[in-house]
Ligand SMILES: Nc1ncnc2c1ncn2[C@@H]1O[C@H](COP(=O)(O)OP(=O)(O)O)[C@@H](O)[C@H]1O
């Protein structure tokens with residue numbers, strides 16, 4: 001008797017989890033239906049180009065493929081089941097936004113453009129957006145490279161040498177907490193080009209956390225590892241490269257992570273200063289001329305850019321720090 | 331085989347000074363010689379200065395008084411000719427087993443010529459098949475054996491070991507004791523081992539330094555002249571073991587009375 005009960009409970013769980021697979025697709029179909037069946041609000045003067053409709057059809061198609069794939073791959077099914085509720089709710093919210101903007105116009109249309117209008121920006125202005133994205137990426141990478149290298153070297157110096165710690169550490173402590181955007185007036189004078197100034201600002205915002213985390217990582221490395229290395233015949237230089245740095249690597253990554261996060265903010269601010277092109281510049285410019293659909297499009301790109309960047313960073317991290325237990329999830 | 335690695339300690343003292351605390355006299359006027367290629371054990375209750383003595387010979391600590399010579403050269407700092415196996419294995423967690431054992435050779439630029447040694451040592455300590463494993467995947471006993479292999483890779487003249495078999499179960503422990511004897515006899519390395527296991531000391535060593543915590547000195551030096559391999563059940567074995575136990579026990583009872 002008891003066994004039967006257990007089995008039926010298990011079967012029930014099985015069917016309900018099967019049902020879970022369809023949740024995102026159902027939510028997306030609902031969104032598509034609402035968009036198709038309800039007319040646009042009369043007071044909206046802009047034409048609906050139908051991009052959102054196409055986007056939803058595409059989304060439904062993709063989700064259908066995923067559902068079918070989940071049926072043949074148990075591994076993927078498990079992951080998909082985990083994400084299903086999230087995806088379903090995301091489409092539900094998108095549906096809701098479409099409803100209160102385009103269909104019912106419950107929000108002022110100037111500040112809350114309906115989804116089709118935002119998608120229209122991506123398509124109509126893709127050239128400018130792409131150019132801006134490339135510009136930002138270049139600025140970000142150059143600044144990041146300078147910041148990481150200089151931060152790593154400063155941190156190494158402070159972390160290893162007592163003398164350097166004595167002389168340089170107070171300087172780092174004093175300068176570090178100053179938000180890098182506060183340097184804007186000086187950098188604009190000090191650098192011949194605004195691009196140079198922006199690179200410096202991005203580099204500065206990465207430099208501080210990387211410096212602090214590198215030096216503290218080295219100082220907190222277990223002394224015994226250096227002792228082992230020295231009894232094995234490792235020179236000071238070898239110990240720095242093969243004990244101090246790897247021991248500090250988890251901490252260095254923490255610095256890199258927080259540096260990258262604050263550099264995004266610096267990047268956006270720096271670009272609003274008068275650099276021509278760049279996503280920050282674009283968003284600011286569009287905000288000034290009150291085209292909020294373009295502002296949102298820009299912000300979506302910023303969000304995706306940061307997300308991709310940090311995801312990549314964490315991929316590197318889990319490769320380099322495979323030896324570590326309990327790697328932080330992203 | 332040129333046997334070298336003779337250790338001579340003269341009136342060695344070690345006092346730890348730390349701000350806000352009373353000074354700790356970890357070693358007091360220790361004078362002892364260990365012949366080149368001999369097997370020496372140090373036994374004693376915890377806190378009597380055994381680790382400190384090893385660290386002094388390794389060159390990781392400077393004596394507060396007295397001198398330490400290895401082959402008539404004064405110890406000035408750590409050197410690859412004096413290998414040390416720490417009480418906790420302290421494998422580098424960012425290196426896998428093979429890389430850990432190769433560390434010394436790599437650091438000294440000898441890896442290309444002598445890479446074969448690494449595999450042999452992994453075999454010797456019974457860790458074949460775990461070359462790619464990171465330390466946190468290895469049990470405590472496996473880590474300790476890996477640490478032994480890591481120290482051996484440099485072919486040190488003196489091998490200092492701080493309770494190297496402490497983390498092993500009794501079966502593996504006896505196997506490893508015989509392995510240590512093999513290594514010692516085939517290489518002529520001077521072995522200095524700290525242990526809290528008196529039987530282990532008698533089974534392995536030619537000379538046993540018995541230390542007591544009351545005055546941080548070597549209380550008694552016992553020479554063991556029995557031939558190898560030794561039989562744990564033999565009369566002589568038991569007699570020597572008993573003799574050492576007595577020194578340790580009397581002292582601890584003495585302490586309890588204080
Ligand atoms: N770095 C140190 N600073 C202060 N005291 C220490 C230090 N290392 C060891 N001691 C003290 O010296 C004494 C001997 O320690 P140790 O050599 O580790 O003993 P054992 O290895 O025999 O247990 C202990 O009282 C210990 O607290």
Ligand SMILES: [Mg+2]
Nearest residue numbers: 380381417492
């Ligand atoms: Mg100890």
